[in-house]
Amino acid sequence: MTAIPTFAVYAAAALAEIAGCFAVWAWMRLGASALWLLPGLMALAAFAWLLTLAPSDFAGRAFAAYGGVYIGSSLIWLWAIEGQRPDSWDMTGALLCVIGAGIILFAPHVA
Template sequence: MTRAAALYLLAAFAEIAGCFAVWAVLRLGKPGWWLLPGLLLLALFAALLTRVDAAFAGRAFAAYGGIYIAASLAWMWAVEGARPDRWDVLGAALCLGGAAVILLAPRQG
């Protein structure tokens, strides 16, 4: 696994867990203290994205989007117990392909 892939996966976990903490408080009735680790995880997510070797923040964020989508579906399955259907898998594959193009395209300068 490349350094960028590892950073993106860690960032995805941090962002999804942080957002889920807010979801859990507002939608599932979890206690408000869940917001504290959620906010810390969201800050960690942002910090991790700055470690990706990319010339432009927008490109790093765009490529991350594909990783986020696939990781969100993995979260849905692992944590929420809902198995992704074939359309989820197809959509995630398309997004990962797009992320790969953005990350791996030969660039000049």
């Protein structure tokens, strides 16, 4: 099995999580059919599976590092799917989070 690059794992996990959560949002807040919940649940299951592929020996560290990627991905979703362009505060906050995620994931940790 070929190793999947870290960013690809986190990007796919973010897409799956955001899509799954948006399905619930669409049903509850936008009046979409409850049928939206079926692909939403499948997307959330895929999200959980994808996070197990993260290159970390500890789940908490993998999840913490993923958080920064999730924030950036959520702003891309905001712009691409919801048509709302992120402002400079959104972008600054996301940049700080992605930097923090990189530190958490790639720093040399003491066992």
